[in-house]
Amino acid sequence: MTAKTRRIAKRPSTPKRGFSRRRGPVVPARARRIEREIVAILKRLLAEAYPSCLDKRFAAAYGEVLRLFADYQREVLAAYPHRVACGASCGVCCNHWPEDAYSFEVQLIADALRRTRPRDLGIIRAALAGDIACLDGIRRAVDEKFDSPVQREALGDIDPYDVVLSSFYQFQRPCPLLDKKGSCAIYRIRPLTCRVYVSFSPPELCNPGTILGDEARTYLLDLERDSSELFDKLHFMYDVFDGDTGFRSMLHRALEE
Numbered sequence: 001m002t003a004k005t006r007r008i009a010k011r012p013s014t015p016k017r018g019f020s021r022r023r024g025p026v027v028p029a030r031a032r033r034i035e036r037e038i039v040a041i042l043k044r045l046l047a048e049a050y051p052s053c054l055d056k057r058f059a060a061a062y063g064e065v066l067r068l069f070a071d072y073q074r075e076v077l078a079a080y081p082h083r084v085a086c087g088a089s090c091g092v093c094c095n096h097w098p099e100d101a102y103s104f105e106v107q108l109i110a111d112a113l114r115r116t117r118p119r120d121l122g123i124i125r126a127a128l129a130g131d132i133a134c135l136d137g138i139r140r141a142v143d144e145k146f147d148s149p150v151q152r153e154a155l156g157d158i159d160p161y162d163v164v165l166s167s168f169y170q171f172q173r174p175c176p177l178l179d180k181k182g183s184c185a186i187y188r189i190r191p192l193t194c195r196v197y198v199s200f201s202p203p204e205l206c207n208p209g210t211i212l213g214d215e216a217r218t219y220l221l222d223l224e225r226d227s228s229e230l231f232d233k234l235h236f237m238y239d240v241f242d243g244d245t246g247f248r249s250m251l252h253r254a255l256e257e
């Protein structure tokens with residue numbers, strides 16, 4: 001059984017992957033202008049309703065969204081006094097199970113992998129299958145541990161699935177798309193769920209043992225609510241994963257087809 005999630009809205013309401021949400025920078029006017037450009041493209045894609053997200057016109061427009069999103073983050077971060085530690089060659093946080101990926105971006109990534117790394121697909125799929133088995137094992141253990149109303153109550157506001165995700169991070173299973181140097185091999189087209197997490201503290205503090213400490217200063221740098229709703233609509237327009245939004249489990253399925 002693959003990992004299923006219960007989310008409709010794609011952006012996490014609570015931080016995932018063991019990160020803590022911090023009060024972040026104010027969004028400057030230039031960044032808001034960029035967001036309006038993103039919204040216009042998303043609306044256009046929804047109106048066009050291409051039969052497949054692998055349509056060249058969809059892929060090109062979405063590529064522009066990713067480029068604008070990088071500009072948006074740059075503008076927001078430029079207005080912030082602290083320096084971001086994240087970079088293309090930093091993959092400590094790539095040991096987690098990224099949730100809230102969009103169906104169309106996973107299909108685009110799978111398509112790129114099929115074209116550019118056909119010989120690696122077997123290895124990537126096998127690693128993803130291992131990750132899925134690991135997550136399912138953790139989920140069973142968490143379900144057993146919190147199967148009574150009393151135990152559930154002891155969790156308070158904590159979602160049991162957050163316990164699953166945070167436990168997965170402790171297993172330190174690197175994303176199969178990390179290259180030998182520990183960099184994301186698909187950095188240019190990596191999903192938004194990977195892009196929104198930024199850190200103002202040294203990468204070492206993103207390790208599972210230190211990420212929850214006070215020293216780690218991380219932030220979810222995402223777009224505003226209106227954009228997220230448009231992304232959601234686009235996600236459902238091209239959803240072929242039965243409601244799953246786990247990046248690794250979706251990619252496993254996409255590479256099997």
Ligand code: SF4
Nearest residue numbers: 086090092093199206
């Ligand atoms: S969140 Fe941490 S581990 Fe991930 S890229 Fe940024 S500094 Fe590196």
Ligand code: SF4
Nearest residue numbers: 094175177178184194
């Ligand atoms: S897709 Fe890239 S950025 Fe995202 S977890 Fe995998 S290696 Fe890291």
